[in-house]
Amino acid sequence: MVIARPIEGKHRTIKNRINIALFALFIVMPFIRINGHPFILLDIPQRTFHVFGLTVWPQELYFLHIILLTLGFMLLFFTALFGRIWCGYACPQTIFTEAYNWVGKLVSGSAFGKPTMKKSHWARVIPAWVLLSFLFSFVFAAYFVRYEEMLGGLFSGNIFAFADSYRPAAWFVFLMASTGIAFFNMVYFRENLCKYACPYGRFQAALIDRHSPIVSYDVERGEQRRQKGQKVGEHAGDCIDCNLCVQVCPTGIDIRDGLQIGCLSCGLCVDACNTVLPKFQKPTLIDYSTIAESESHKVDRSKRPYFRPRTAVYGAVVGALIIAFSTLLILRTPIYASVTRDQELMNINAGGSYQNGYELHVGNMSYGQLNLDLKAEGDGPFEIVSDHGAIQLDGSQHKELRVIVSYKADKAPFTSKKVNFVLTSKDDPSMKREIEAVFTFPLE
Ligand code: SF4
Numbered sequence: 267m268v269i270a271r272p273i274e275g276k277h278r279t280i281k282n283r284i285n286i287a288l289f290a291l292f293i294v295m296p297f298i299r300i301n302g303h304p305f306i307l308l309d310i311p312q313r314t315f316h317v318f319g320l321t322v323w324p325q326e327l328y329f330l331h332i333i334l335l336t337l338g339f340m341l342l343f344f345t346a347l348f349g350r351i352w353c354g355y356a357c358p359q360t361i362f363t364e365a366y367n368w369v370g371k372l373v374s375g376s377a378f379g380k381p382t383m384k385k386s387h388w389a390r391v392i393p394a395w396v397l398l399s400f401l402f403s404f405v406f407a408a409y410f411v412r413y414e415e416m417l418g419g420l421f422s423g424n425i426f427a428f429a430d431s432y433r434p435a436a437w438f439v440f441l442m443a444s445t446g447i448a449f450f451n452m453v454y455f456r457e458n459l460c461k462y463a464c465p466y467g468r469f470q471a472a473l474i475d476r477h478s479p480i481v482s483y484d485v486e487r488g489e490q491r492r493q494k495g496q497k498v499g500e501h502a503g504d505c506i507d508c509n510l511c512v513q514v515c516p517t518g519i520d521i522r523d524g525l526q527i528g529c530l531s532c533g534l535c536v537d538a539c540n541t542v543l544p545k546f547q548k549p550t551l552i553d554y555s556t557i558a559e560s561e562s563h564k565v566d567r568s569k570r571p572y573f574r575p576r577t578a579v580y581g582a583v584v585g586a587l588i589i590a591f592s593t594l595l596i597l598r599t600p601i602y603a604s605v606t607r608d609q610e611l612m613n614i615n616a617g618g619s620y621q622n623g624y625e626l627h628v629g630n631m632s633y634g635q636l637n638l639d640l641k642a643e644g645d646g647p648f649e650i651v652s653d654h655g656a657i658q659l660d661g662s663q664h665k666e667l668r669v670i671v672s673y674k675a676d677k678a679p680f681t682s683k684k685v686n687f688v689l690t691s692k693d694d695p696s697m698k699r700e701i702e703a704v705f706t707f708p709l710e
């Protein structure tokens with residue numbers, strides 16, 4: 267397990283600010299309720315996803331697909347523009363590692379992470395990390411299960427799926443498994459996730475180009491670095507081999523060996539070298555620069571070509587996805603409807619008219635109330651003859667209606683015809699949902 271040595275500096279400050287903001291978002295978002303509705307909740311058992319005030323039903327999963335695709339292309343876009351900054355500044359693994367280190371230092375003091383750390387220190391750190399894993403897992407689980415339900419269950423001791431069984435509820439199993447995984451990840455896996463398991467790190471060579479910034483060491487100026495037994499100044503290169511850049515690295519790599527999968531582009535080694543070398547009137551040997559800048563030995567951030575074929579294509583795709591998402595959102599009708607034939611009420615000839623029965627499933631995909639009118643339309647004298655009552659739906663409410671449709675005719679004109687069920691909002695007649703079904707006639 268690598269516990270990086272703390273370091274002050276420009277990148278550390280930027281990283282702290284971004285980490286605190288993202289961490290606060292992660293903690294707060296699943297607990298926000300707007301008029302009693304979750305701001306974000308991926309309710310898998312109910313197959314309903316509440317995302318930023320929008321309720322996405324299973325048949326609208328394309329909204330989630332577009333959101334995920336947009337996030338994916340944004341990652342490609344920002345990687346091409348600014349390098350692998352996601353890993354160093356915004357990845358949950360990085361942010362949680364910082365949080366565990368902060369708590370570790372809080373309970374064990376300045377010995378935390380140092381060779382002088384004793385078993386008595388670990389005896390305080392480990393229980394604190396177990397508790398932290400549980401708290402983080404609770405927040406994580408609250409993205410999938412209403413936190414009110416979990417809190418109620420935990421405080422009342424009702425962690426079972428049913429009142430008369432000892433089978434634990436799915437949320438409790440999820441919470442415990444997540445606590446175990448979080449603890450294992452932070453105590454044993456940590457930087458190995460970035461080095462060996464994360465696919466993003468492995469793809470980075472394909473995601474960046476000659477103009478994407480990476481953290482690199484100036485070999486020409488740094489080498490020949492100070493060797494064992496040499497005093498500072500007795501070596502040809504500027505690197506005094508203080509090893510601080512390695513000690514502050516969250517993945518424990520030595521950037522002087524070149525760009526590696528383990529480099530998160532966090533810039534902490536830049537801060538380290540910037541702390542040491544100015545004391546010897548030398549500028550840092552490690553900095554963000556592009557391959558093109560390294561080759562030409564000229565680093566001028568203001569002249570970096572940010573507009574390139576790669577960034578233009580990624581940017582255009584992100585823009586197109588945002589436009590597609592916005593258009594679908596504007597055109598969205600919050601009325602859900604599906605229909606199935608009622609097998610018991612098919613093909614009845616009721617003297618001068620034929621009747622078919624249907625089960626109509628209606629839902630309100632908004633948070634407001636819906637008052638709906640229902641009509642049967644089609645090529646012929648279709649009419650709804652059953653009394654289904656007023657169709658009033660509260661936010662996210664479903665209803666099943668048994669509907670009988672008649673077709674006036676003395677003799678069956680066809681074997682089947684299409685019939686459309688039209689649901690219209692009484693408050694806003696432009697809000698409509700049409701659903702098609704088949705009306706069959708008996709063979710005569
Ligand atoms: S090498 Fe430097 S930039 Fe890369 S992860 Fe380590 S400290 Fe961060």
Ligand code: SF4
Nearest residue numbers: 505506508509511539
């Ligand atoms: S911090 Fe700078 S001077 Fe110290 S070992 Fe790293 S590159 Fe060399």
